Amino acid sequence: MTVFLEANPFASRLHVLAPLVSGAVAAGHRSVVVVPQRPDGTDWSTFMEEVPESVEIIVVEHVRVAPGVMVNRKELLALLSVARRVFRRVHRKFLVFTAIDDYLSKMLWVALFVRAWFQNVRVIAFRYRVDDLVLGTRFDVRIFAKQALFWFVRLLARPEWVIFDERVPLEEGMHIVPDPWSGPFESGRRERSREALGWRRDDDIILLVGRQDARKGIDVAVEALDILQRHKPSMKVVLIGQVAVEYASYQHKLARNLGDRFVHVEHYVTDSDLATYFSASSVVLLPYHSNFTATSGVLVRAAASGTPVVGSSHGLIGWRIRHYSLGETFEYPLYQTLADQILRVLDAPFEESRALAFADLSTPESLASRFEQILASESGGNARSAG
Structure with missing residues (x-):
C-alpha cells in the first residue's frame, strides 16, 4: 500500500500527484490520498479522470486549509494520524510526502512522530526547492538554514528524497524524476x-504568461520591450494574466507605447486557448527575479509548443534553457541584454527538435513510469531519470 500525504491540494499539485498515484497503482500498490479540507472546495474531477478507479481519497474534514495557507504542526500531525490508521494490518507500506518544502519547519517537529509511528514504512519525500543541494549555488544564510533543517528531518524521519532537478548530484537514498507538464x-x-x-x-x-509582479520581472521586461520596439516597430506583446497593483504602471506603459499592438488577456484562459497563444507566439519571456531559482511550467509548455524562450540565466530555468537549447538567457536585471537576446531569437531560426525532446522527457507518463521504478527498487538506492 502507498499512502500519499498531500497537505496543499491545489490544481498544480494535483497535476503532479496524478501520475505519481498512477505509477503506484501500476506497481501493484493499493493507493490512498490523504488531504485536508479546502474551504473553497478542491475540484477532484480532472484528477479522478487521470487515475485508476481504485484510488481512494480521504479528506480529513477537521483539518481545513485555506488557499495559500500551509498546514501547521497540529494539522500535519492529524493527517499523519489518518495515514497511520490506514496502514494497520498492511504488510508492505509506503508513505509519500508529496511536497515536504511546504511544511519543512513543522516537519522538523513532526519527524519524531514519523519515526515512532512508521517504523516499518518506507518514507518517500518529494522536494521542489533544492538550492541547498545544487553545486555552485552562492552562499546564503537562508540556504544554510534550509540545509540544516533538511539534515535534521532526514536524520529523524529517514526519508528518501525525490527531486525534480536534474542538476543535483545523486546521493544514497535520492532519486531524480521528470518535472511533468500536461x-x-x-x-x-x-x-x-x-x-x-x-x-x-x-x-x-x-x-508573457502568468500574474505579473516582482518575481516575474515585469519591470525588466517592459524596459527591454521599450528598447526593442525601436528595432521591431510592428511587434506585438501579449500578456496573459493579471498585473499586481504595484506594477500597474508598467502595464499602462505597454498600452501607451504599443497601442493596439498590446494585447492583455485578464480573464481565465483554458488550456486549449493557452496552447493556441503559445504556438502562435514568436518568443516567450521568463525574466524571473534573481530570488527565484526554481523552474516554471511556462518553460516546458513553450518547449512542447516549439516556441523559443528568453529567460533569466540563474537558477534551474537558466540551466534548462542552456542545457536543452530552449532559447537564450540574460543576466537579470540587465534589460538592455534582455532586449538584445529577444532580438537575437526573433531574427534567427529556432531548431525546435531539442526543445521537443525535452518536453517528451517531462510528460505525466514519464513521471508515472519513473515513480513505479522507485517503488519497485530497493530502499535506499538512487537513480536518475533518462535524459
Whole structure:
C-alpha cells in the first residue's frame, strides 16, 4: 500500500500527484490520498479522470486549509494520524510526502512522530526547492538554514528524497524524476493558431504568461520591450494574466507605447486557448527575479509548443534553457541584454527538435513510469531519470 500525504491540494499539485498515484497503482500498490479540507472546495474531477478507479481519497474534514495557507504542526500531525490508521494490518507500506518544502519547519517537529509511528514504512519525500543541494549555488544564510533543517528531518524521519532537478548530484537514498507538464501543447500549429487569433504570418509576437509582479520581472521586461520596439516597430506583446497593483504602471506603459499592438488577456484562459497563444507566439519571456531559482511550467509548455524562450540565466530555468537549447538567457536585471537576446531569437531560426525532446522527457507518463521504478527498487538506492 502507498499512502500519499498531500497537505496543499491545489490544481498544480494535483497535476503532479496524478501520475505519481498512477505509477503506484501500476506497481501493484493499493493507493490512498490523504488531504485536508479546502474551504473553497478542491475540484477532484480532472484528477479522478487521470487515475485508476481504485484510488481512494480521504479528506480529513477537521483539518481545513485555506488557499495559500500551509498546514501547521497540529494539522500535519492529524493527517499523519489518518495515514497511520490506514496502514494497520498492511504488510508492505509506503508513505509519500508529496511536497515536504511546504511544511519543512513543522516537519522538523513532526519527524519524531514519523519515526515512532512508521517504523516499518518506507518514507518517500518529494522536494521542489533544492538550492541547498545544487553545486555552485552562492552562499546564503537562508540556504544554510534550509540545509540544516533538511539534515535534521532526514536524520529523524529517514526519508528518501525525490527531486525534480536534474542538476543535483545523486546521493544514497535520492532519486531524480521528470518535472511533468500536461495539456494540448504541441508544435507545428503556428499558422493555424495565428489565423485563429487574427494575427499575420510574419508578425513578431512576444508572450508573457502568468500574474505579473516582482518575481516575474515585469519591470525588466517592459524596459527591454521599450528598447526593442525601436528595432521591431510592428511587434506585438501579449500578456496573459493579471498585473499586481504595484506594477500597474508598467502595464499602462505597454498600452501607451504599443497601442493596439498590446494585447492583455485578464480573464481565465483554458488550456486549449493557452496552447493556441503559445504556438502562435514568436518568443516567450521568463525574466524571473534573481530570488527565484526554481523552474516554471511556462518553460516546458513553450518547449512542447516549439516556441523559443528568453529567460533569466540563474537558477534551474537558466540551466534548462542552456542545457536543452530552449532559447537564450540574460543576466537579470540587465534589460538592455534582455532586449538584445529577444532580438537575437526573433531574427534567427529556432531548431525546435531539442526543445521537443525535452518536453517528451517531462510528460505525466514519464513521471508515472519513473515513480513505479522507485517503488519497485530497493530502499535506499538512487537513480536518475533518462535524459
